Amino acid sequence: MKKVIAFLSLSLMITSFVSAQEEAKKEVEIDFNRWSIDLNAGLSKPTAPFSTNYYASNTNFIHGDLGLRYMFNNKFGLKLDAGFDSFKNKSESFEFEGKYYRTNLQGVINLGRVLNFEDWTNTINLQAHTGVGFSFMTNDKFDGNDDMTNFILGLTAQFRLSNRIALNTDFTMINNVNQRYTFDGIDDPAVANDRGFNSTIYNASIGFSFYLGKNEKHADWYIPRNKQLDELESRVAELETMMNDTDRDGVPDYLDAEPNSITGVQVDTKGRAVDMNNNGVPDEIEKYIENIKNDKPVSKDGQSIEEMINGGYVNVYFDTNSSKPTAASYNAIQFVTQFLKANPKATAEIIGYADEIGSSEYNDKLSAARAAFVKDVIVKAGIDASRLIEVGKGEDNSVDANSPYARKLVRRVTFKLK
Template sequence: MKKIILFLSLMLMVTSLVSAQEETEKQVEIDFNRWSIDLNAGLSKPTAPFSPNYYSSNTNFIHGDLGIRYMFNTKFGLKLDLGLDTFKNKSESFEFEGQYYRTNLQGVINLGRLLTFEDWTNTINLQAHTGIGFSYMTNDRFEGNDDMTNFILGLTAQFRLSDRIALNTDFTMINNINQQYTFDGFEDPSVSGNRGFNSTLYNASIGFSIYLGKNEKHADWFVPSKISEELEKLETRVAELETMLNDTDRDGVPDYLDTEPNTITGVAVDTKGRAVDMNNNGVPDEIESYVERVRNEDKSLSNQSVEDMINGGYINVYFNTGSSKPTSSSYGAIQFVTQYLKSNPGSSVEIIGYADEIGQTEYNEKLSAARATFVKDVIIKTGVDASRLVEVAKGEDTSVDPNSADARKLVRRVTFKLK
């Protein structure tokens, strides 16, 4: 029976420590106090071992214990406590008197929260505590101390008086290992053949838990709002959905469905996020149509190579006045250059930014650099190594009439030069 008690005591303590760690990792916000001082006093009753014709009184005064408790969360905690018991004989027994001292480290399980007492009361609670410790006994019949190890197991009922104090009643059983003397002070002859549990002591006490901390309630009585719990669950679900619906390349296809999550913004894609390629030639249709449009605008380009078109300044990215973000029709040019770089991994390119002459020269210098940087960042996001891209800020392009709005449109641009 005592081995079963030992096993249960150890299991309860280990379970409380492991569960406390798990629950603490889940705790997002500290809304309750964690520290308390537990002070109890009451009766003590040793039951074994005793010499023949020696019996302990059923109302031994004094028992007292003082504990410092820390709750990891509302369900599990640890307590370090000190205990003192004095005991003497019954009237029909030979006379004796002894003292028992102990210190223990215990795991605490807040059964009230585990069993949801809050559904029917906010003033009554129940806790279990168990652990191990060191103890010793003194008696006038032997010299020195009788040192031993102890295992402790108890149950505490609580009645909340206020947010700062609770009334406790506790019943505890203590089992000692290798107690050399009987409680009446004689050497125990059974010890030599019994090196396990050979001593039992019971405590019944009443006292107080005094709660410390700046928050309103202690973990013993704190109950998370059910509304808050539901909101937290909803927030988690919304966050998961937001993650699933992220669209890194902004092609209208969520990342979790996008097989090409780095296509350039503005390029037409299918339902799986792939650039549309109706003729399956490996070149997106939008690039082909872009090249075709450029060649139609200038018939002299019909026989020129892709490299000549890029280096000749025919592949341009255009911008609105004062903007560093390309016009929507210009993303085809970026995709065109990106596709070339991916098909020619040994090539690199200068990304050259320009501005028109409207505004201050210093501002236009920065604007041309910002335009080149924006285009570079777009290409990098498609998977092209940044080391293959060189930004060049040319500032104002003075080659056109600054008074012509149509002419200024042509110089608000980024152009490319292959290396």
């Protein structure tokens, strides 16, 4: 049975290492921490071999182990660790006292990720560890060390306290090969002649895993995102942005030849303002100007023109890295200019924005340049500069910076009338 356990230990360690290498080849980015320090302390119980009338106490509280663990991915890793056990006799046994030292190289299988624990918990985990190592025993009944080889097999339950630390409880079985003395320190010929899998120690301990690294999570708790799902979500987000209707004319931006036409102005199927007389001014703007001249009430769907402008319905848009408006945006500038001419006491705040591409310092200057350019156009159209205030607001980070359609919406100048 013990030989079977040793064979399983070696097989599991080799399987863990090979599987880890295969998984590592699939990874493109490292966005989890790999290193940890595992520190545990608890109980030790040697069970065999013992001489007649010698028994170990069931409550040997002196056990400790310290391990340095490296995870190839979130399922497989290796751990180099060292352990110490101190044990003595039960009250009904003859007296003895021994100490056991070991060091091991172990393969680690992160069962929580293999078995998809994340489907029902993100705080509880389970790991199996197994490997081989060197160990020796000392005892008050013999001189020197009893050197041996060991095979170790254990199960660790984890409870995540934070992204940097987890609470561990571990149960481990150790089988020794080539042990000469019994645990009570007797040079037993039967043990010496066997020198096979004739020794077993059990450890039960509690401790902590301390996670090292700059990333948010350790491999113990890392759940890789599905790349295909990420791509699908990105495409859906892009489509949602493309379906935005910035100027609220009923034509999605990706089909809109004039994505900044004035809200409420009649447009054709391509989102272009209707201009029957081809004079460059939308027909409804001409009607608005005519109403002003004739002192007729000016409103659209219950909203005053001033409310529409202040509500962000009239915007001037820009290409990337440009302080000059797009050709279609001059209608918006003309609309605001005509309002100011019709309302001599009105003033306007001209507010420039930039997208998140580039440095903040550069975008501050670009947004101010855009506001200044629009102000200059309005001044040249006959509006006194004292009625205009230009403001550069810098970056507008209210949209997805990775979407070119979304960035297009924030490269703009808006107006606030007073």
